[in-house]
Amino acid sequence: ELFLRPDLVACTFSGSVAISVAVSAPTRFLVLNALDLSVNRTSIRFQALEPTEVVFFKDDGVLVLGFAKQLPLGEGLLKMDFNGILNDQMRGFYRSKYQYKGKERNMAVTQFESVDARRCFPCWDEPAFKAKFKLTLEVPSELVALSNMPVGNATFAGPIKTVRYLESPPMSTYLVAIVVGLFEYVEGMTTKGTRVRVYTQIGKSNQGKFALDVGVKSLNLYKDYFDTPFPLPKLDMVAIPDFAAGAMENYGLVTYREVALLFDDKSSSASSRQSVAITVAHELAHQWFGNLVTMEWWTHLWLNEGFATWMSHLAVDSFFPQWNIWAQFLDRTTTALRLDSLEASHPIEVEIHHASEVDQIFDAISYDKGASVIRMLQSYLGAERFQKAMASYMKKYAYSNAKTEDLWAVLEK
Ligand SMILES: [Zn+2]
Structure with a gap:
């Protein structure tokens, strides 16, 4: 359970967590991720126990809680209160600026992948630690407050509202998200009744219609391709003015980023129409490949x-066959080969030993060489057989995690 109270004027936030932790072996330490947070030491409890040592290791983004005696085995509740800064670094919990009625205002946004959830709340933000999240936000009444799940209920106290969201299915911490600001939206519905919205700045919602159309079509296609429904009751897509x-x-x-989601029939180019379609189809493919199976x-x-x-190319090719998108895909293969020809290249799969190394591998080798190899695999195995394997991979590892070897095993079978 996570509670957050952002202050959009002072650009700070306060919050609290209550985390259910299973102690499976004798220890007197709890080690979790936290960075650039000020934790209220007197608030920390594991069950009724107070830690005798509270130590931050800043270089590792780690908080160590030492207790006087060994912790009781089994499940217990870890609680603490904390404060932080709504930073301007576009990571963790940050502020983006926008204009409304000629005035500059702040919105609060999260960006956690890869290892920045720890900048928003004490947690375990490695992808293999999945948990059910139950969020509560305290925000100005007039603002739109979005999170992963739909609102369960909201209570108003004058200028402030408390918004409680439904509990999520098990998910990795780096996928938790919050957006608080002024928005308008356009809305659609998938064939299975999942509500899809595109949120934009006030006055720009028309520019969200193209992404909405691609989004609804993508959810329909992926549900069939993976033979697995989209597990959440809604999907929101939001354009953020400041986004890394x-x-x-x-x-x-x-x-x-606004240019990756918004499309204006009158002034946007044909290439921007294609890149919005590819980006939306890419992010929604992750809802299965990445979010459901991580x-x-x-x-x-x-x-x-x-x-x-x-x-994303498979989806866009089926929505817009006239674009001949697989011919354009070869640009990606070329981009990958170009980076791969440098001495500084690396294998597709890279050993990562420390959180500080992760951001370096979001490059053309992981994206474009990875995609090129998957395309070769699919054409070697045949489209139908490949699709069946992917559907069984999704079912086998839903709500959990998988390694490259697990994918090979499913494809081989
Ligand atoms: Zn991606």
Whole structure:
């Protein structure tokens, strides 16, 4: 359970967590991820126990809680309160600026992949630690407050509202997301009744219609391709004015740079129409490949990114066959070969030993070489056989994690 209270004027936030932890072996330490947070030491409890040592290891983004005696085995509740800064680094819990009625205002946004959830709340943000998340936000009443799951209930106290979200299915911490700001939206529905919305700045929602159309079609296609329904009740896609990457596939709340989501019939180019379609199809492929079945560790990042890149072309080719998108895919293969020809190249699968190494492998080798290899695999095995294997992979590892070897085993079978 995570509670957060962002202050959009002071650009700070306060919060609390209550984490169910299973102690499986004798120890007197709890070690978790936290960075750039100030934890209120007197608030920390594991069951009724207070830690006697609270030590931050900043270089590792780790918080160590030492207790006087060994912890009781079995499940217990770890609680603590903390404060942080809504930073301007576009990672962790940060502020983006936007204009409304001629005035500059702040919105609060999260960007956690790869290892920045620890900048928002104490947690375990490695991909293999999946948990059910139950979020509560306290925010200004007039703002839109979005998270991964739909709102369960909201209570108003004058200018402040408390919004409680439904509990998520088991998911990795790096996929938790929050957006608080002023937005309008356009809405659609999949054939199975999943509500899809595109949120934009006030006055721009028309520019979200193309992405909405691609989003609804993508969810329909992937449900059939993987023979697995989209497990969440809704999917929101939001355009964020200040955003570091192109987009981020947070479960049920995908965030985008504005140019990666918005399309204006009158002024946008044909190439921007294609790149919006590819980006939306890529992020929504992650809702299955990445979010439902997650890589075991960052070493297997190519699985997530290579597959989503390949899959986005499969989807866009089926929606817009006239674009001949597989011919354009060869540009990606070329981009991969170019990086691969440098001495500084690396294998598709890279050993990752420390959190600080992860961000370096979000490159053309993981995305484009990965996607090229998957395309070769698919044509070697045949489209139908490959699809059947992917559907059984999804079912076998749903709500859990998989390694490259697990994919090979399923394909071989
Ligand atoms: Zn991706």
